[in-house]
Amino acid sequence: MTTTQPKIPFVFQIALLPLLAGCSALGFSTYPVAHVMTDDTKAVLAQTPTNLDVPRELAKEVQVAHYLQPGDELLIETVDSDADFRLPADQRVLADGTIDLARFGRVVVASKTLEQAEAAIQRLISDTTHESTRVNVRLIQPIHRYYVIGEVNSPGAYALTGHETVLDAIMEAGGLTARASACDLLLARPTEPTSCRVTLPVCYRSITQLGDTTTNYHLKPGDRIFVSRQSLCEELTGSLLGGKTCDRCCKRQVACCDPRVAPTDLPNFTAPMVESIVPIDPPAAVTPGSETRGSETRGSGARGSGARGSEAPASLPQEAAEPPQRPADGPTPIPGRLDGELDFGMQLR
The missing domain is CATH 3.10.560.10 (Outer membrane lipoprotein wza domain like)
Incomplete structure (x- = not known):
């Protein structure tokens, strides 16, 4: 005795083909996406x-202030026009956090602000040449x-x-x-x-x-x-419910009676509470073996062409020259390259 299998209507066969194939003309799939x-x-x-x-x-x-990290592109220049050396201008912070300063060697700048990086480079140059040289570090392309x-x-x-x-x-x-x-x-x-x-x-x-x-x-x-x-629900009901406002969105939108009330002339950016940029001067030049000359330089307050008067210290103490550590709860808000300020390097006083 033979039994006849129930025939599936042709319409349902067409509907089952996309599911068996794993894709659908509607765009959904039986496999995870x-x-x-x-x-x-x-x-x-x-x-x-x-x-x-x-x-x-x-x-x-x-x-807030940008802390340098590997991949950042920098431009390093000497501010003093009478410097008898030049630094490699275009620099990319390497994976180990250093930059290459040619004959002056490598210096770690990762996890430092631009001002701290300038201080580290100035100390390195001063230790090598025994000259006081100001350096400007600009962030060309952050990572x-x-x-x-x-x-x-x-x-x-x-x-x-x-x-x-x-x-x-x-x-x-x-x-x-x-x-x-x-x-x-x-x-x-x-x-x-x-x-x-x-x-x-x-x-x-x-x-x-x-x-x-x-x-x-x-x-x-x-x-x-x-x-x-x-x-799948969105695709099936798109033509019917596609114009409805989403549940997470505001559903009480109203039209302005006067389009001129739109705040198009207000400042687009608001600045949080930040500290002023304080440029770090290079260490005073000290000739090896000449303590008298170094004392006179520190007493007179002269720092070459960058002196600003006797009321300012001539050189930074060793402990003050060290870059400050980042606080445990986050970096101190110091203006950086995304802070809306123009960078004039060490000319900011």
Whole structure:
């Protein structure tokens, strides 16, 4: 006796083919994909308070002092025009934290501010030539990076110059792909392994269509922008629910009666409490074996062409010349290259 197998309707056969093949015309896959927001991430986002007081578009904030690190590009010049030597100008901080100063040897500049690096180079030159020479160190290209990951056309790491927002980063990465989720976008800020996590939701359509700056955050070094892939539910209901505001975004947008109230003429950056830049003068020239001359130099307050008067000390004591250590709770806010100030080197007095 033969039994007949029930026939599957042709429509269902066509629907099952993409699942058996592992892909779908809708863009989803039965296999795991990388650009999916995890449950842990969604749980952290759900715990993130709304209306956080963080720097964003129209309320950006300058960064604290930059501590040199491997990969930073520097320009080193002598300030005194009558110096009888020249230093290698273009320098990249090596992996061991040093730079090469030709006949003066190598000096460690990693974990130092620009002012501290200038002091270290000046001491090295003074120990070799027994001359007081002022040096200017400029940061040409910092190693700061931000990352755009997920459903963008050009994911990768991009150089951070200090003004970028989330929208700048997404546009730099070529914009969203057709499979990008409209709601599952976030900015993840790096934190210590055992600390809490900083994940900030991004309302992309509010930023682009309404000019809402609430989630257009000002980027910091190391920020990660993640764009998730559309879920199956989003793809199936996109034509019906695609125009609705995301749950994490503000749903009470109102139009301004007068467009001129937009704060387009306000300062874009706000400076935190910072200390003034205090240039470090080079050690006074001391001829070997001539203590009298060194005492006279220190007593007179003369420092060659860089003397500013008798009220200023002629040379730095050895303990004062040592670069200060970074505090345990973070670097002291000293203006750096991303702090909104122009760098005039040692001419700042």
